Amino acid sequence: MEGQRVRTSGRHVAGLVVLLAVLFPAGAQEPSADVPSIQVSAARIKRTERLTLDLSVPLDAPGEPVEVIPPPVPEILSLLVGPLVQPVKDPEGKPMLRYRYTFQGVRSGRRIWGPFQVRRGGKVYHTDPFLIEVSYRGDIDKVAYDVEWEAPERILARQSVPITLYIRHLDRIVLPDRVQIPELRGAFVEEVPVLAPVEEESMGAHTLYHVPVKTFMITPYESGTIRLPPATVILGGMEESGGALTVRVDPLPQSSSLHGVGRFEFYATRTVSTVQVGELFGIRLLVKGVGNFPFLSFPQPDPGDLAVLVREEEDEEYRASTEGYSGWRQRTYWFRAVEEGRLTVRIPPFRYVPPGQNGVRSAGGTSLAVEVREENVTPALTFLSLDEVRSLQGRWIAEDLRVLFLIIPMVLALFSLLVPSKRFGGYALVVCTASWAGLLLWILLVPPDFPLPEQELQEGLAFLEREDYGKAYEAFQEALDEEELAPGIHYDAAMAAYALGEDGRVVYHLRRACVQAPMVLILRKALSHMEEEIGLQYQAALPVAFPPGIPWLGLITGCTLSGLFFAAYIRWRSPVLLITLLLSLSATIVAGGYVFYRAVVFREPQAVVVSETPLQAVPEEEGRRLQICPAGTAVRTDYLYQDYVRVHTGMGTSGWVRRDTLQWYIGR
Template sequence: MGIPAWRGPGKQRTFLVGLFLVLFFSPSLSAQDDPELSFLPNPVGLNDRFTLSFEVDVPSASMVSIEEWDYPVGIRLYAGPNIRGIVKSREDGTSYPAVSVSYILLSNRTGRILFPRIPFAVGSESRRTGVGIQRVGSYRNSVLSLPLELEWEIPEGPFYEGQTIPAVLVMRNQEEILLPERVSVPASGGGLFEEAPELGEIRRRLYGDTVLYTVPVTGYLFTPTGAGRFFLNKASVTAEGISGTSDAVAVNVEALPGDVAVSGGVGRFDIDVSPLPEGSRVGETVQLTVRITGEGNLAYLTPPEPDFAGLVLVRSEETHDYRASQRGYQGSRETRYLLKAEEEGDYEIHIPAFPFFDPRDNRVVSLPERRLTLQVLSGGEISIQEETFSLSDLRYTPDEILAAQSTELFRLRYIYLAFVPGPMLLLLFRVRRRRILQYLVLLLAPLALFMLSASGELMDFDQVRGAEDLLMQRDYQAASVVYREMASEHPRNGRLLFNWALCLEGTGKRAEAVNTVIASARCAVPDQRVRSFWDSLTDSDQYIRQYQLPAYFPPAVSFILLLIFYNLFFLAAVLAMFFKRSYLLLVSLLFGTLSFAAAGLFGHAAYVRSTPVAVVASDVVSRRIPRDSAEAWLELPEGLTVKVTQQSGDFLLLSTAYGVEGWVGSGDILRSDDLFQDNKERE
């Protein structure tokens, strides 16, 4: 409330009163803190009215004036501002005059609404309030809750065709760190949309006295395959029972300059080329390595293709070491070429220029071409670079191969006689309770003698050792013949098949190697060396492999557990009936449950290992309809794993990992379930 005016004549008295007020209140005004914003109620329901207010410690409402300020997005004014005098109390119980400024507002969006500092003036002095947070929620079953505030974070454009754009889905303005329980992100059209959960980091900021967190949910790398306007679709997240949905975000993509069409590179890159040896002999191999490093669309650009000028390309292999980053893929791609010459002479290798577009400098950069010369002689002692494809380092030793031969007991027919003792024990107990032990011994003795006398097919250790020696000497062709002969006699030895696959790769038979590794993974749970070799065989920047090496519980272990739990179930049942103890009945039920679990693991392994897989035998062009004269459709590279969905005469309908279908001849694919027939036809 205001101070009442003094009555009485005289301008001198009025001047003295004004001078007294200014001198008395000026020191206190300069020392005051920024007024705090107050919200009532807080939180508030969507589209409900709430009051925003702050207080100023001045004696008269006429001393306070409000300046124009921008309301937060989603907030609109219902009434105000209302400026009035109030009386406040000090800690000692005395009171003093002050001024209250209030607004009545509404919010048409949910979330934590961040209010800025509100400008106002006291006399001629400009001041501002502190910041504030109003929480706006929605009612569900009469309970007010605040939804998650989700948002796509992408860097500032412009963006270009083929550019790898990082996009992070974040939860904003969280007062505590919540972990998402369920995330739904529809794939964006118009390009490649790959998940990169390592993108983003938790950020915190102080807004007034409140700590707000920005928590990344997941990240993606979006690589548009053309120019135009694309969208990151709406995503929904649930965390600790609270849900939220983001808005879709438009991504405007411009066309690349024509000079970059050859490589399609967008980012910043550099190229290193390994030096060639000083010389080589006819028929010997040398290695050329071309390495691209940098950041951008490293996973999708096309490296420069060298011209070997008469040299024979024995094999090429590409490896990569890159990761997702805020500028796309960061790291390197390396292509290794094994070359040899069939005649002596000087050979010039030409590596063409590599153009790419740098979006940060908005310019086209062209790395210069490279020319290398290799001198090849017909003889003489010339040191050459050794082959670095260490296939022999991945091999299984003879001891490991022989151990694998004896682990899968379930493949031996006589082992299933071990399921007889349990039911027979129960049967004898029901028929001959007093003489059960004698009958059981008479039954099990011949059964045990039979099982001990039976044995699986043994492998010739010397033959396995001889094949290993050929593999270590890199005589892959001879080693392949020996391993194939042994594998035809022991087709269920996964480690033996894997060594054969190494030899097939060493002889340049990529498709046969892929097919044999698949057969190996069906016979034994693939370990790290198998998976490493599989990655080197099937890594491709143009195709996603259809088949992933299976992960399953070792069937040999699950079979032994099933055998043990099965017999213990009957033994516990007999003991429960004999001693008439309830806890023994519970033990019997426990062993029965464990038997079913072991059987489930065994059945799952059998299902995974029997999944049909096909491999493209050599580069082939699929067709839209099953006819030789039909239009060419999609080129499938050698070694690509595909799914056979239909057959029409001698044609098969294949489906790639992208879901693209095409017809090829039945002779153009290999099947892991017909391993030896396929390899025999190609030897």
């Protein structure tokens, strides 16, 4: 495409100075008497004055035919009179013809003008170009510049092309103090680094410069016209506006599957050739070339019925160039294999329109094969019957309210100190101690009997057998919402199942004994099929687990036992009882500190995850994104907010990460 230029007309013109001089190469001699010459009436004049230009043409003989072809008059001048032709003689008396022109300036500026062409005696002569300057607002020391857009005359809709704003006709290379450009409508506009070089116009000892100051990459939304608004440039105390330009936008060929405008190369690859059922594989599409990269679309791979799309990832690297955006853009489609067999992914061709050419081009278009093998891994979790659920409920000591019964014998023992008789007071203390020991054995040996919503659990098990995980989820959720199954017990079994037993069933970690057993029923296959849908929904709703089990029981036991030893020591003042009391208090302090540490300082995570890629997270202490751990690192999560989860690594770093960058492992 050929470029077009529109030169501006200044709005603030107050004075005029015209410098007209004949320029010769350095070291040249005076021109021959046979060569036409130019003379001016004055080197500098103001706007109210007139400038006279005399072109003298020597003749070999009077009446010799002469033809003068003047150059176009620059837009900064206006021709008033001329040419007036008059025969004259030179100082030596030889005949000459004088062509007189009278001009007046119309606006400030600086131009290269010439040459005049003279045809005489079968020969053609040219005068040297000369410099014309018109002053700015009557200031003899200032000459204005011109503001001009440079852009293609015609482009295509959705084609990305650069447009450049120039300051033209400068006597030296300078940058403006300020540039004001109105909003451009009808296209996506992005300012990019200046792409055009500084242009030069040389004549004799003078050089004019055309300096690019702004470059924008525009991408029209639709066909029609785009008007580049006039820009205002302030430089050295002068202000000039202009440069309005209209660019024609041609429509694209009618094609519903058009992906880009430019010149591209298209490649399609697969990440693996063999996967197992349930594993992920990727189809990577790469586009390279020059064109409208920010607005590219990709053809959608079709894996058939043997795989489902899980997510899409995109990477890109391109920069502005004189023909558009140059670089590459890549999109990876991640699929999960769901059935055994030979999977063929069909990839439609990438269709694009090259600028300046007719028709739509196609690149690529292929099929990639992936072998899907049968899954050979042991399920992480299996079904549990209702009887097993009941047995699991009492396996560990949780926040069992029966431990509070231990406070009653301790209080009675303290009241026994009020009995004046040592004999009867001693009997009372022994009875309180025996009662305390009996209650402790009852708590340890007899599991608590928590009611279970039998009907809802049976319905959930039936839905799981039919692999209707959505209704199973609703049934189990209804079972949990029906009543408080166990006071203070954590509701999520999956997040506590860190290890597997030899028989493939869940082995609960001692420190996570607060698991609500009925939730185990939903986890056999539901987590493998609905990882984020179920696991993360539970995670978002879970409260912080209060530390249950042995530490909690130890704290209550230590407090009550210390009370009993205190009452016995006050009654009998025995050194053995004092030592025993001190040991009991020490154990109680240790248990209490551990409970406080687990409940306040260190909160156990609700999931164990492994990152597939290096995690880029926003740490809680800083606002910038940092890499908190490399790929393959096991991290822990605790809170979910919208699409982000907070993760903690073993390296002491933490931050908020998009949940779709994590691969969830439950039961490992």
